[in-house]
Amino acid sequence: MMKIGVLALQGAFREHCWMLEGCGVTAVEIRRSEELDKVNGLIIPGGESTAIGKLMVQWGLMDTIKSKVKQGMAVFGTCAGMILLAENIIESDQPRLGLMDIVVVRNAFGRQRESFERDITVSELGAESLKAIFIRAPYIERAGRNVEIMARVEEKIVFARQNNILVTAFHPELTIDKRVHKYFIEMSRKA
Amino acid sequence: MQQGTFRVKTGLAEMLKGGVIMDVTTPEQAKIAEEAGACAVMALERVPADIRAAGGVARMADPTIVLKIMEAVTIPVMAKGRIGHFVEAQIIESLGVDYIDESEVLTPADDKYHIDKHQFTVPFVCGAKNLGEALRRIGEGAAMIRTKGEPGTGNVVEAVKHIRMVMSEIRQLQNLPNEEVSAFAKNIAAPLELVMEVKKLGRLPVVNFAAGGIATPADAALMMQLGCDGIFVGSGVFKSGDPVKRAKAIVTATTYYNDPKILAEISCNLGEAMVGIEISAIADHERMQDRGW
Numbered sequence: 001m002m003k004i005g006v007l008a009l010q011g012a013f014r015e016h017c018w019m020l021e022g023c024g025v026t027a028v029e030i031r032r033s034e035e036l037d038k039v040n041g042l043i044i045p046g047g048e049s050t051a052i053g054k055l056m057v058q059w060g061l062m063d064t065i066k067s068k069v070k071q072g073m074a075v076f077g078t079c080a081g082m083i084l085l086a087e088n089i090i091e092s093d094q095p096r097l098g099l100m101d102i103v104v105v106r107n108a109f110g111r112q113r114e115s116f117e118r119d120i121t122v123s124e125l126g127a128e129s130l131k132a133i134f135i136r137a138p139y140i141e142r143a144g145r146n147v148e149i150m151a152r153v154e155e156k157i158v159f160a161r162q163n164n165i166l167v168t169a170f171h172p173e174l175t176i177d178k179r180v181h182k183y184f185i186e187m188s189r190k191a
Numbered sequence: 192m193q194q195g196t197f198r199v200k201t202g203l204a205e206m207l208k209g210g211v212i213m214d215v216t217t218p219e220q221a222k223i224a225e226e227a228g229a230c231a232v233m234a235l236e237r238v239p240a241d242i243r244a245a246g247g248v249a250r251m252a253d254p255t256i257v258l259k260i261m262e263a264v265t266i267p268v269m270a271k272g273r274i275g276h277f278v279e280a281q282i283i284e285s286l287g288v289d290y291i292d293e294s295e296v297l298t299p300a301d302d303k304y305h306i307d308k309h310q311f312t313v314p315f316v317c318g319a320k321n322l323g324e325a326l327r328r329i330g331e332g333a334a335m336i337r338t339k340g341e342p343g344t345g346n347v348v349e350a351v352k353h354i355r356m357v358m359s360e361i362r363q364l365q366n367l368p369n370e371e372v373s374a375f376a377k378n379i380a381a382p383l384e385l386v387m388e389v390k391k392l393g394r395l396p397v398v399n400f401a402a403g404g405i406a407t408p409a410d411a412a413l414m415m416q417l418g419c420d421g422i423f424v425g426s427g428v429f430k431s432g433d434p435v436k437r438a439k440a441i442v443t444a445t446t447y448y449n450d451p452k453i454l455a456e457i458s459c460n461l462g463e464a465m466v467g468i469e470i471s472a473i474a475d476h477e478r479m480q481d482r483g484w
Contacts, residue, residue: 001278008209008446009209009446010208010209010210010228010230010445010446011206011209011210011230012205012206012208013207013208013209014208015205028418031446031447034310046205046206046208047206047207047208047209047230048206048210048229048230048231048266048267048268050225050441051228051229051230051266054227054228054442055228055442055443058443077204082204092265101358102313106265107265109398111205111267111287111288111289112288112289112290112313112314113194113195113287113289113312113313114194114198115200115202115203116192116193116194116198117192117193117198117199118192118193133199133202134205134351135202135203135206136203136267136289160299167223171202174202174205175197179243180371
């Protein structure tokens with residue numbers, strides 16, 4: 001059976017695991033580099049990007065993930081995961097994977113009291129709208145030419161793909177809608 | 192677009208899971224916490240150990256301190272208000288703080304009622320010693336729960352007692368036939384609807400952190416192995432000999448809580464832990480965990 005890893009250093013990794021199991025694939029919690037050898041794709045969950053980034057450096061996961069993704073492994077970052085995948089982070093020198101040609105702004109919609117949920121439409125996922133939950137969320141300010149923009153909120157890019165890299169500013173794992181995860185599982189299958 | 196929904200409130204707590212929230216009293220301490228990998232900080236005027244030592248009435252922090260800490264870091268900032276003091280909570284909310292702790296560490300402002308937390312856009316975390324207390328707080332709108340432990344003691348025994356109590360009550364509930372659930376709810380004085388939800392889920396419907404007495408990486412890992420979702424460290428970091436090193440070690444222990452080899456490695460040469468207090472040495476009326484109803 002297909003195995004997808006979920007980086008389990010800090011954050012909402014449990015919800016991603018439940019979502020994957022609900023889609024009929026095996027979820028594997030990843031805390032050490034060698035555990036990445038067993039999986040077909042990797043999810044970097046929401047959490048605090050600074051906390052996750054520091055632990056990634058400390059335990060050598062930064063380099064392993066970088067080389068795996070460069071070799072074609074599919075990776076999906078939600079919220080903090082999106083920040084960690086970005087090449088540029090406005091006003092921050094925090095550790096990152098820097099694999100995607102995007103410029104992100106952290107806490108771009110505001111603090112917790114400005115956090116929100118709203119319906120968005122993503123043409124790749126069908127006509128039915130998607131409930132998107134934004135928590136102290138980032139957005140993509142600019143994206144390179146090879147980045148496919150999949151959804152925007154108030155003109156801001158919140159869902160994008162660059163080849164084997166998928167990112168959302170929102171949290172599909174906090175809903176019961178499995179479409180984003182199914183889309184990523186398909187990406188991992190083809191990778 | 193909807194703001195302040197319960198899903199958005201519990202959502203932030205979900206993001207904090209597997210992380211450490213540290214008490215800080217200055218922007219410098221907040222930066223040390225962030226640098227060590229804390230997933231949030233609690234902005235305070237005094238840490239619980241000092242509140243305990245000072246005695247008298249403990250109130251919410253001066254907003255200046257909270258605002259300075261918010262400016263210093265990019266991670267979420269929490270602040271404490273007194274139990275039942277909904278105006279302190281309104282003031283804290285207006286500052287733009289990310290989470291309010293309706294906390295027994297401060298002197299309660301109401302001897303009967305907690306805050307109606309549904310009225311706020313900002314989410315609340317509350318302490319609990321058992322399942323009934325946790326579900327009463329969730330019923331009032333709390334989006335995150337933590338054990339009460341005994342704050343400012345550096346003694347983990349009460350936090351262990353509280354998480355064991357919650358977990359054992361959940362296991363007991365799961366084994367009950369449906370016709371016995373409403374009597375169970377009545378006995379623990381909790382809303383039936385929430386009791387039914389816990390029975391179905393096999394856990395609390397919100398995130399449950401450990402708090403109150405965590406002083407070492409081993410304490411943090413113990414609470415994680417007992418089933419907590421993350422760790423609050425109050426006085427344990429900045430009342431110790433080497434806060435930077437200890438903060439980092441507690442962060443690592445909270446992620447690798449199941450790996451004794453790593454725990455051994457990070458427990459080496461941490462310097463002095465905070466001085467602990469034996470619980471029986473604390474007079475009944477000075478026990479913070481008995482505040483709240």
